Amino acid sequence: MNSRTLSVPSWQADWLPRLVVLAQDRRLSALVALLLIVLLAKALAGLTWTLLPAPAENMAGFVPPGSAPTQTRSAPARVSAASIERLHLFGEAGKAAPKVAAKVVDAPDTRLNLKLHGVLASDNAVIARAIIADGKGLEDAYAVDDKLPGNAVLKEIHADRIILEHRGRLETLRLPKDAKTLVNNRVAMNSIPGRRSAAAISASTTDTGALLRQYRDALVTDPQSVMELVRAEPVRDHSTGKxxxxxxxxxxxxxxLSRxxxxxxxxxxxxxxIPMDNPLKALELMRDVTTLSQINLEVERNGTSQSFSFQID
Structure with a gap:
């Protein structure tokens, strides 16, 4: 097994745990590609990327309920730039942040056949997300004002529940007690730069740090264009299909990549x-990424395993 080591300056990645964690192959492909872009670019440039101005002060690991989660979607799909844009991980450029209620609405429990599997709670509703499964067990991530299965609309996301509107009245969907929450208490979006596409970045830029800083800005304002930098697609074992x-x-x-x-x-x-053999395992990486002192990649190349290690001083 080959091993390569690259020493780079120390860095902070306070914004990474705020990424919405998704359980589907299609969306996790985009998330893995995005994570690789950021980790590799970060190690190369030694930049301090503060994509969201205020660091989270109350972070807890997000773990979906149940000790043996199963994958809910069986058909893998190729990652597309449009899929990452639809996630609006950092909010939509030019769109005002929805207001968040100061206190939890006292609404009756919903009778809709929905299950709340996890939440990313935030004072800023642009960041907040809820992972909800429908009656068939199919999960998806939803933001405030998104339409939900059962002709409902997501209105509020809290640490232990969500508030939805169904047939003109507010209802509550609660998080199971054995589930945990990722909480971001202080997030502001007022200092995000104007919309800038990766396609508009000058190809003549030779300074690596400057180029990556431009990509960083594009990542905040136009994630669709940044997804064109690196592509990722799920690979399954031929014999098991896993x-x-x-x-x-x-x-x-x-x-x-070649760098x-x-x-x-x-x-x-x-x-x-952390093996990339189950979409939910990426949650562990998202939870611990702020404390990383080293980036280790296990890669299969032409049937041979290779290790790549990037030391962070």
């Missing part, structure tokens, strides 16, 4: 010891 990792390919930035010794077609099987 997910085993994500194949990465260069996108608009043809050199981003770290990665090649087109490499299959990332684990990140920092």
């Amino acid at each position: 997910l085993k990792g994500y194949r990465v390919r260069p996108g608009r930035d043809r050199q981003l 770290f010794g990665l090649r087109a077609g490499d299959v990332v099987t684990s990140i920092n010891g």
Whole structure:
């Protein structure tokens, strides 16, 4: 097994735990690609990226209920730039943040066949998300004012429940007691720069740090364009059909992978010891990423495993 080490300056990634964690192959592919872009670019440039101005002061690991979660969607799909844009992980450019109620509304429990699997609670409703499963067990992530199964609309997201509107009245869907919440108490969106697309970034920029800073700004304001930098798609074991990792390919930035010794077609099987064989396992990485001192990638290349280690001083 080959191993490569790159020493880079220390950094902070306070914003990463605020990413919405999704359980579907389609969306996790986008999340893995986004995570790789940020981790690799971060290690290369040694930048301090504060995409959201105020750090979270009350973070807890988000863990879906149940000790043996099962994958709810069986058909994998290729990652698309549009899918990451629809997530609006950092909010929509030019869209005012929905107001958040100062206290929880006392509404009766809903009778809709929905289950609340997890929440990302925030004072800023642009950031808040709720992971909800319908009667068939299919999960999705929803923001405030999104339409829910059963002709309901999500109105509020709190640490232990959500408030939805159904047939003109407010109802409550509660988080199971054995589930945990990722809480972000202080998030402001007022200092996000104006909309800037990765396509508008000058190709003549030679300073790596400056180029990555431009990509950083584009990541905040136009995530769709940034998704073109690196692409990822789920890879399944031929014999079992189970997910085993994500194949990465260069996108608009043809050199981003090669700067770290990665090649087109490499299959990332684990990140920092966390196997990428189950979408929900990425939750562990999101929870612990702020304390990382080293980035370790396990990659399968032409049937051979290779290790890539990026030391963070």
